[in-house]
Amino acid sequence: MKYRLYIYIISIALFSMPIHSYAQGFPFYGRTFGVLPYFEYGPGDDRLGGAKMTYMDSDVVVKVIDTLGTDYIIELTKNLHAFVARTSVRIDSQYKSKAYQLSGNWKSYSDDRFDYIRIAMPERLPYRGTMQVGPSRLIIDLFGITSNTNWITQVGNASAIKNTWFEQIENGLYRVYIDLKSEMHWGYAVRYDSTSSVLVIKVKHAPDKNFKNLRVAIDAGHGGDNTGTAGNISGRSEKRLTLDYAFALEKELRKSGVKNIFMTRNEDTSLSMQERILMLREASPDLLISIHFNSSSVDTVNGTSTFYRYIGFRPLTQTILKRMKELGLNEFGNVGSFNFALSGPTDYPNALVEVAFLSNKNDEKFILSKKSPANVAKKIRQGIKDWLEMGY
Numbered sequence: 001m002k003y004r005l006y007i008y009i010i011s012i013a014l015f016s017m018p019i020h021s022y023a024q025g026f027p028f029y030g031r032t033f034g035v036l037p038y039f040e041y042g043p044g045d046d047r048l049g050g051a052k053m054t055y056m057d058s059d060v061v062v063k064v065i066d067t068l069g070t071d072y073i074i075e076l077t078k079n080l081h082a083f084v085a086r087t088s089v090r091i092d093s094q095y096k097s098k099a100y101q102l103s104g105n106w107k108s109y110s111d112d113r114f115d116y117i118r119i120a121m122p123e124r125l126p127y128r129g130t131m132q133v134g135p136s137r138l139i140i141d142l143f144g145i146t147s148n149t150n151w152i153t154q155v156g157n158a159s160a161i162k163n164t165w166f167e168q169i170e171n172g173l174y175r176v177y178i179d180l181k182s183e184m185h186w187g188y189a190v191r192y193d194s195t196s197s198v199l200v201i202k203v204k205h206a207p208d209k210n211f212k213n214l215r216v217a218i219d220a221g222h223g224g225d226n227t228g229t230a231g232n233i234s235g236r237s238e239k240r241l242t243l244d245y246a247f248a249l250e251k252e253l254r255k256s257g258v259k260n261i262f263m264t265r266n267e268d269t270s271l272s273m274q275e276r277i278l279m280l281r282e283a284s285p286d287l288l289i290s291i292h293f294n295s296s297s298v299d300t301v302n303g304t305s306t307f308y309r310y311i312g313f314r315p316l317t318q319t320i321l322k323r324m325k326e327l328g329l330n331e332f333g334n335v336g337s338f339n340f341a342l343s344g345p346t347d348y349p350n351a352l353v354e355v356a357f358l359s360n361k362n363d364e365k366f367i368l369s370k371k372s373p374a375n376v377a378k379k380i381r382q383g384i385k386d387w388l389e390m391g392y
C-alpha cells in the first residue's frame with residue numbers, strides 16, 4: 001500500500017486552501033464544512049493519518065478551545081476533546097451559546113432495509129457512534145445535550161433494533177443505547193436530516209438470507225496516478241493487479257447468482273478516498289470488499305491478511321482470512337482498529353483483503369500466477385457466505 005503520494009496530493013490541496021484567521025480569544029464557535037469532515041482523538045499521526053473518532057456532518061456547531069498545528073482542538077464535553085482540521089471549520093461569530101441545549105422527543109420506524117430513530121435536536125451538535133459486541137449494541141453519544149426527551153414513539157416492528165433508551169451520563173453528554181437483535185452488526189449511520197436539526201440514526205437490517213440477493217461492493221485499490229506498490233521481481237504495479245482481482249471476484253459472484261455488484265472502478269482511473277466513500281454511500285451495499293497487495297521493506301515478510309476498523313465488522317474479515325489460508329498462503333494476520341479510509345464508514349460491514357506481499361518473491365509468484373485471481377475470488381466468495389450464514 002503506497003498512500004504517500006495520495007497524502008501528499010491531499011496535503012497540497014489542504015494547505016493551498018485559505019486558513020481562517022484564528023487571532024481571536026478562545027473559546028469561539030464554528031461550524032464544520034466541506035466534504036466528509038472528521039474528528040480525531042488527538043494530535044497523533046500515522047502513515048494513514050491520525051486516529052479518527054468519527055466522520056461528522058457539515059454545519060455542525062463546534063466549540064473551539066485551542067489550536068495545535070493545522071488543527072483546532074474542540075470541546076465535546078469538559079472531559080473529552082477532539083481534533084479537527086482547521087480547514088474543516090468555518091468560524092460562526094453569530095452563534096449564541098446556551099447554558100442548556102435540550103433534546104426533544106424520538107420517533108422510531110422501519111422500511112424494508114433499515115430501522116430509523118429520529119431525535120429532535122435543538123441544533124446540529126456533535127455526535128459519535130461506537131459498536132459493541134457480546135451483546136451487540138450501538139452507543140450514540142450526543143454532545144452538549146441535556147435530556148428533555150419524555151416521549152419515544154415506536155411505530156411498527158423494528159427488524160434490527162431490539163431495544164433503545166437513553167441516559168444522561170453527565171452534563172452535556174446524552175447517550176443513546178441501541179440493543180440489536182442479531183449478534184452481527186450489519187451497519188448503521190448517524191446523520192442529520194438534510195434540511196433540519198433532526199438527528200437520524202439508521203440501523204441496517206440483516207441482508208436477505210439468499211446469497212444471490214446480496215448487494216456487494218468491490219473496491220480495486222489505487223488506480224490512475226496512484227500506482228500503489230510494485231512487484232519485487234516483476235515490477236508489476238499494484239493498481240493493475242487490484243483491478244484484475246476485483247474483476248475475478250465480480251465474475252465469481254455473478255457465477256453464483258449475485259446480481260447487485262457495485263465496482264468503485266472498472267478502469268485505470270484516479271479516485272480519491274473521499275470519492276470512493278461518497279460513491280459507496282450512494283450505492284448502499286450490504287458489504288464492501290477492498291482488494292490490495294501488501295509491501296514491506298523486509299522482503300522475507302509474507303502472508304495473507306485481512307483488516308477491519310470496528311469490532312462489529314471483525315467477523316467478515318475472520319471468515320475471509322480463514323478461507324484465504326486454504327490457498328496455502330502463510331497467515332500475516334487479522335488486523336483491527338486499522339486506519340484505512342475505506343474501513344472508516346460504519347454504513348456497511350467491510351473487509352480490506354491484502355492478498356499477499358508483492359515485496360516477497362514467493363508471494364509475488366503466487367500473485368502473478370494465472371490461476372490466482374480466480375482462486376482468490378472463490379475463497380473470498382466462500383468467506384462471505386460463511387459470514388452470512390454465521391449471522392443467522
Ligand SMILES: [Zn+2]
Nearest residue numbers: 001221228292
Ligand atoms: Zn495498496
